[in-house]
Amino acid sequence: MPMLKEPWKKYRKFKPLDLPNRQWPSRTNDKPPRWLATDLRDGNQSLVDPMDGEQKLRFFKMLVEIGYKEIEVSFPSASQTDFDFTRSLFETPGVVPDDVWLQVLSPCREELIKRTVESLKGANKAILHLYLATSECFQRIVFGMTEDQSVELAVKCTKYARSITKDDPSTQGTQWQYEFSPETFSDSSPEFVVRICEAVKAAWEPTEDNPIIFNLPATVEMSTPNVYADQIEYFCTNMTERKKFCVSVHPHNDRGCAVAAAELAQMAGAERVEGTLFGNGERTGNVDLVTLALNLYTQGVYPEVDFSDINKIIKVVEESNKIPVNERWPYGGQLVVCAFSGSHQDAIKKGFQTRRMEGNDPEHPWQMPYLPLDPQDIGRTYEAVIRVNSQSGKGGVAWIIMNSLGLDLPRGLQVTFSRIIQKEADAKGRELLPREIAHLFEEAYHLKRNPRFTLIDYNITAVRSDADKTSVGQPPQTAMPAQNTSSNKRQFAGVIAIDGVQHPLVGVGTGAISSLANALHSLGIDLDVADYKEHSLSAGKDANSAGKDVKAATYIECMVSGNPQEKVWGVGIHEDVVQASLIALLSAASSFLTSRVSTPKPFKPRHMRDFSQSEIHALEQLNLPGNQSPLREMMTPKAELNTSPLATVRPGQVNFEKLEEAAWKEEESNGLKVNGTH
Structure with a gap:
């Protein structure tokens, strides 16, 4: 069936929130949020071939090495594999650092909550995460429940969870946090979300020292990021006892705006972000934690997570997920620090020349045409910045000769040699590698042996x-x-x-x-x-x-x-x-x-x-x-x-x-x- 000429008859325009006095547009993100990596739960459940226990353990150790302090590791009631993996983390000495919180997910069903808590036995720090869909669409179509019934169920399950965790004397060796997600938050009535979360908060009785986590997911991204930010600000403003709850966001990427939604949500009051490395997740994926962290980094904010060896991280992610990181993916893609266009290459070459003349001082502000991030900060090399094909100009060719042979070619020689390179690239019909370009220069100008x-x-x-x-x-x-x-x-x-x-x-x-x-x-x-x-x-x-x-x-x-x-x-x-x-x-x-x-x-x-x-x-x-x-x-x-x-x-x-x-x-x-x- 072809696309409709009158799509408004089938699709309804998302109704934005009326928030005339919104404050978030005038704010900036000046510190990192609490990060929650959900690769082992949300990311894993979306894979064609989910990770086995050995793969999950390797991924977990990498997340710890990067610096994540909150990691959602499983859906224990969903499979024996997830349950066993969760148990292995606690039963294997030295695997879970003392400062790392492990989070597990459960729906609002008492028997599944019980099974989930059993997987956490012996944990040092644990976050129990319950969810219940609150949108009219899900209540009517999926559950057949009213708003009152949803509130009643959420309160009942919260009290039960409390009784077998923080109120249970046998679990006092564990530090507990509780997270509640009004699933499909972004498609729910803002007033109803506040109502159900107030009821859950009252049932859990958080303190300022140990606040409850309210995770407000864009389970399906349905609007522009500014609308999501309005929803977050409305929630933060209308909930009582603001210091007794932490607002977490979990944006999905259905409209391609998950990163923007997460950043604007933080401006609107969110303190915590859930996502995955390079955005793996259901459908179009979750928000990408790498992009969020390095966006902060390039604004001069240390994100508290370390991507100094991004190639090593990419290798583990690709082998575990069996999904390659797109070559154009922000920061992580193999081509994101590469320039093929002649004008781009010339500008980058001049940028590096200027930086060299200024002494290559690492404390000197980074100002480089087309490169918002110094590739060396994430373990990339400058040799990969400029790559040459038939569309490349003299500047890119000169850059490669400078980096390969140390020769600073005069402009006239750049022009002459670039013609040789373009002819060769056209003949081969592909990109020329730096070693090929260096060899062509040595041959053309007789650096190793003059034939005559x-x-x-x-x-x-x-x-x-x-x-x-x-x-x-x-x-x-x-x-x-x-x-x-x-x-x-x-x-x-x-x-x-x-x-x-x-x-x-x-x-x-x-x-x-x-x-x-x-x-x-x-x-x-x-x-x-x-x-x-x-x-x-x-x-x-x-x-x-x-x-x-x-x-x-x-x-x-x-x-x-x-x-x-x-x-x-x-x-x-x-x-x-x-x-x-x-x-x-x-x-x-x-x-x-x-x-x-x-x-x-x-x-x-x-x-x-x-x-x-x-x-x-x-x-x-x-x-x-x-x-x-x-x-x-x-x-x-x-x-x-x-x-x-x-x-x-x-x-x-x-x-x-x-x-x-x-x-x-x-x-x-x-x-x-x-x-x-x-």
Whole structure:
């Protein structure tokens, strides 16, 4: 049958309570309530396969470990299993802590009350919980009783319960509390609920030191949470002897508002909440005690229960109930601290960067985009916060690289690498794991092995103007160590293996990077450096840093000469900041060559390089591994040119003199080596 076009003909609108002077909206919840965990009774009775005694004991011990002091353990008159489990708790030494109250449930029938009390024999602290439905619907349809008959039955059963508990000399070793539930409270007449509870209170004769508990359940959630709060406030206001009773609430989740109903009910005067972990229970379940507790926690109120290891708790709950915790369930779901959206990931990444800059002080107020709770407070890790699929953006990818490899990628590199990730995610049609993303980065930017280029050895030396150069036929001057002064240029002299073939190279520039770029230009590898960033890298973050101290991470963006729209990135990591930058440039060069389908492999220079005597001398100062052929045999001297070798330097795209000077000062202060020579 389809949904009705005129549903008002079948369903009646819930009539709210007329409470013009309600006080609860102006109140706040500033302390935790008394918690009653009913997983072993209400939760268990709703399972397709109820827990056995061993499973219930495991669950009970977990509830105690979390910190619950009131636990409803069974419905003893309903089954022998429940009765035996209740007895085992008292008969097994050390199972029930002295400060924990055990609660059991019974309907208003004397023979069942007797059986229930028998299960509590020998208890230290016990709560006897009786219930009787009070709504017109149940009285008319289920029981066929009038209001007067309901009051009479409730009083009769309360007096009987009193006679075999607190008034019975044989049970004086037990501290007794009594709880009465006008079942279906939220669908009952407020006036009648007050009437029956006053009668029950008079029959039990509570004191201020040992008040009676009136549990006011939303047995079936039938209205908005504010209506439930009005009902609670009406009850608290119209009952006499307020200090002699505790108001407890037991919201079910039929309309999806159990958490809100419980929170507003506390504002309206409720002091106690009954529920289950992650909301297990009849139909749509009970109110979730985890959500209620952590809602308080994120408002700065300690809930007196501890969810520091929420994954362990979830494991026990899922194995006991045989129902998985939904991945989107508040606080407990596996995806609730995860962000897939690019804009969300970027905001979270910036939030953590800000918090790191502020010192990660645990006393500093938590302000994090999209994350109301610090995942570490409940045993979750930050690695799970950002997860990457085809919808993710650069911020999420950069976050994972930061957490996996310790690399703080420049924005341009974030954009470039995120394209690689999106392509891979689209190809696989699924989420990419952090280890997969880290591996893709290492492969794309050659962190473990550069497939084309190997830096065999090199020197960076300072060179002077023409007047200081060695004349033809004179012995070359001893190379001067590189100085960080604006009057000097720098010369790179080194041997680089390209596709396994060694190439001696010499180049001159304003710094180490530009001099290597100039040397590569002599081979026909035409790259202009467009951007340069570096930062220190703590030990243990990259794949090769075990047992080492601080390293430098360098990022270089290069433009292809003649085509400024074509760009490649390179990344280098090394203890020496200069060598890290050279490795980064060779990383970019490797990507450049690989992108050229027409480039032969092994690589062949476009033209042969002739070297001056001074350049040959600089190359001969290198320490080559093994039995290398003499460099002089690999090179052809050229006549000394009348023009300065500096004239061959191609203009850079950035001011490396200033960039390197600033970077070296920063890295020296961070403990990095800045040798200038290798």
